[in-house]
Amino acid sequence: MHSKITSPNVRQTNGKDTVSSCIGSNSNSSTSNSNTSNEIGRRRTEEYLNCIRCMIEWRNTIYTCLTSDQTLNASHLLDLAKFLQNMAISTQRLLEANVDLCVFCRNNNEPREVYTSHKVKDRFGRVTCPVLRKFTCPVCGATKDRAHTIRYCPKLLLANQNRNGSSGPTCSMIEAGLLEPNNFSPSNIF
Numbered sequence: 001m002h003s004k005i006t007s008p009n010v011r012q013t014n015g016k017d018t019v020s021s022c023i024g025s026n027s028n029s030s031t032s033n034s035n036t037s038n039e040i041g042r043r044r045t046e047e048y049l050n051c052i053r054c055m056i057e058w059r060n061t062i063y064t065c066l067t068s069d070q071t072l073n074a075s076h077l078l079d080l081a082k083f084l085q086n087m088a089i090s091t092q093r094l095l096e097a098n099v100d101l102c103v104f105c106r107n108n109n110e111p112r113e114v115y116t117s118h119k120v121k122d123r124f125g126r127v128t129c130p131v132l133r134k135f136t137c138p139v140c141g142a143t144k145d146r147a148h149t150i151r152y153c154p155k156l157l158l159a160n161q162n163r164n165g166s167s168g169p170t171c172s173m174i175e176a177g178l179l180e181p182n183n184f185s186p187s188n189i190f
Contacts, residue, residue, distance in 0.1 A: 051087070051090070054083065055087075058080060058083065061076070096116075099116055100116075100118075100119050101115050101116045101119065102114075102115045102116075102117075102118050102119055102120050102129045103115075103120055104120050104129050104131065104132050105118075105129060105131060108131070110131070118130070120132065126145040126146075127144065127145055127146065127147045127148075132147045132148075132149075133145075133147050134147075135147050135148075135149065137149070137150060137153050138150060139153045139155050139156055140153055140154065140155045
């Protein structure tokens with residue numbers, strides 16, 4: 001007689017299941033409030049424990065299948081694949097948590113060997129990323145030690161602050177001469 005195989009129970013944590021948020025987010029923000037830090041630590045510990053419980057439940061489910069000559073159905077296999085994928089992502093984030101890395105290179109899909117070999121900036125705020133150092137901002141011309149992408153251009157950030165709510169980055173890009181204003185006139189939008 002075969003017993004029915006079920007997927008491991010997925011525990012709810014703040015509206016998220018442990019399969020999709022096994023380890024949780026990798027928060028890089030630091031706070032001076034120790035209560036907030038304690039809360040974050042407690043939440044992470046809870047997420048780790050839920051993840052371990054889920055791994056044990058999957059192990060038991062797979063063991064039951066193997067010892068009773070049963071197979072996991074397609075739904076269970078998809079759940080397992082999703083869980084393993086999220087475990088791999090979470091494990092990678094854990095490995096990188098205490099490693100100095102270049103967020104610029106990581107966000108631009110450079111290989112791990114590249115983005116873990118340096119940081120974006122040194123402790124004095126100078127750009128050390130070799131890729132970013134070669135870049136020249138099209139708005140202000142900054143390069144090397146002060147290099148940045150257009151998104152972080154101080155000239156555009158200042159223009160956005162001074163305008164107090166005009167229509168966002170598009171306006172500052174038009175003002176900087178990077179976009180043609182006629183392309184964004186009301187007659188061309190509709």
